[in-house]
Amino acid sequence: MSTLKRSPADFAFLGGTPAFADLLPVGQLYFPSWERYEAAMRGIFERGWFTNHGPLAQTFERRFAELVQVRNAVTVTNATLGLVMGAKALGLTGTVVVPSFTFVATAQAMTWAGLEVSFADVDPHTHQLTPATVEPVLDDDVSAVLAVNLWGGTCGPSALEALCAERGLTLLFDSAHGTGVSVDGRPLGGHGALEVFSFHATKTLSATEGGCVCTDDDELAARLRNIRSSYGAGEPVAVEVTGNGRFSEAQAAIALLSLEDLPANVANNAMLHAAYVDSLAGIDGIRVVAPTGADESAFPYLVAQVDEEAFGMSRDALVSLLAAENVVARRYFRPGVHRLPPYRDAPRNHTLRLPVTEHLARTLVQLPIGALVDLAAVEQICSLVAAAHRFAPRLHVEEAA
Ligand SMILES: Cc1ncc(COP(=O)(O)O)c(C=O)c1O
Incomplete structure (x- = not known):
């Protein structure tokens, strides 16, 4: 018919x-062929090593760091946790500026890290944060900007780097959509204090669930590795509290196949x-x-x-x-994170109007x-x-x- x-x-x-x-x-x-998946899982069984930064996780970290040309790629359970850990490892306090036109996890991660969130609008053409959309929301409480590299494009990291350097703000990136994306002649991964990638099944590089925090700052990476393991890890670099953000061998196995493809x-x-x-x-x-x-x-x-x-x-x-x-x-990112709980109930957001975000949230569709x-x-x-x-x-x- x-x-x-x-x-x-x-x-x-x-x-x-x-x-x-x-x-x-x-x-x-992305699904690898069954034969390659089976072989990778057999290897895990033969080694009897499921998690705790096993050989596949270590290999993946090396290969991903090479791909995005950074000194440190710290794999994590998912990008949301990577953003929480990133904020903690950086010791952020006060308020972080984030775009409202993003997946809700960008803001939620900052809330889990104990930070206030202040929403900025985005550029109508690029849908990204820019210095012009960030400047109006900067006040004395703001200590950091969490910019998002959206849709397989970028927010133009160098202009935001210049703004944050001038204002003494920490800049970090949610590059959940950023695998395989480059700007100014180099891959996403090494901009700002750190960048966080997602390897969720819907992303270009899949670990089924997973993520990676990338940074050229070795001391920050040591803090991240320490936070990632409940018992702490490696050279003890002081952190307030550790947790469990580990990337299992099963995640790493799929991620390595996904990297090949x-x-x-x-x-x-x-x-x-x-x-x-x-x-x-x-x-x-x-x-x-x-x-x-x-x-x-x-x-x-x-x-x-x-x-x-x-x-x-x-x-x-x-x-x-x-x-x-x-x-x-899909209708990403409807209705705009500032219109979702808990943010819409915060007094500071009752009268907040982000006209570009609200227009995009009404008119965009993903096919x-x-x-x-x-x-x-x-x-x-x-x-x-x-x-x-x-x-x-x-x-x-x-x-x-
Ligand atoms: C922009 C953005 N940030 C963060 C995340 C969260 O990633 P994860 O699912 O790996 O926690 C996503 C997931 O879709 C996303 O699109």
């Missing part, structure tokens, strides 16, 4: 056949991204947002902006229409890209979007909640 939409009745939300038989997710979702996965993303750009180009009211501020990107997301008037349908209606076709489009997506799927999704636009005046789609 054809899944082309020749009339409104062909859309799945009106009873037509869904364009995809199985759910097509947003996110990288990184060039192929990045090439796949780049091809799919280019296909989306081509196929969506002629549709009024839809614009692909390319990663900005990077020499090289791994294209981990396909971000598009919906202009409701020109497209004929709201972003939320499009998401709902696509969901019925088994296309899981499937990554290891489970191929060119035929991209063409099918773009044809669905084109049909949604064509038939929009005759479609009354209930908006996704």
Whole structure:
């Protein structure tokens, strides 16, 4: 049966056949071949070494440090914990400026580290923090800026480095989306005091769950390693309290396989991204947002902006229409972290308006890209979007909640 939409009745939300038989997710979702996975797990069994900074974790740290050209890559259980540990290892106090247009974990990590969070708006074109968006929220309580390198682009670290140096602020980066991204001739990883990467299954490099704190500061890295292990680790560099942020051998095994396949996965993303750009180009009211501020990107997301008037349908209606076709489009980062608990309830945020963040949160959509997506799927999704636009005046789609 054809899944082309020749009339409104062909859309799945009106009873037509869904364009995809199985759910097509947003996110990288890389799986190594079963044979390579099995061999890696057999090695773990043979060595009888599951965790506590085993040989695979050590090898991965060396290889990732080489990839991002930093002196220290400290693997951790996930990026959220890496950000908490980073703030603790740096001894941050007071208030940290973060963008509101980010995944909620950026701010939550600072809250777990006992810090106040002050939200800054982002640039309307790049969606990133800039000196111009940070300056208005700087006050005497601010001790640090946690910038995010978003969408496989960057926030232009050097301009923020200059601002923070001038104001005596610590600068750290949430580079959860940053594997395979370079700027000013070098990979993300060595900017500011530290950068934190995520190896969640949806990220370009997967450990299923996982993360890494990168820094060129050896003493800071020693503090991080000490915090990572409940008993402390290595040369004792004083830290207030230790914890458990370890990266298991099973995580490291997948991460090493994912690292081997990184060039192929990045090439796949780049091809799919280019296909989306081509196929969506002629549709009024839809614009692909390319990663900005990077020499090289791994294209981990396909971000598009919906202009409701020109497209004929709201972003939320499009998401709902696509969901019925088994296309899981996402609305990152809705509604903006300053509008989520616990932040929306903080008195300082009651009257906070971040117009760019709020506009982006209403209009952006992320479409499937990554290891489970191929060119035929991209063409099918773009044809669905084109049909949604064509038939929009005759479609009354209930908006996704
Ligand atoms: C911008 C950003 N920061 C932090 C995180 C948290 O990463 P993790 O899931 O590894 O804790 C994510 C995860 O999606 C993210 O997108």
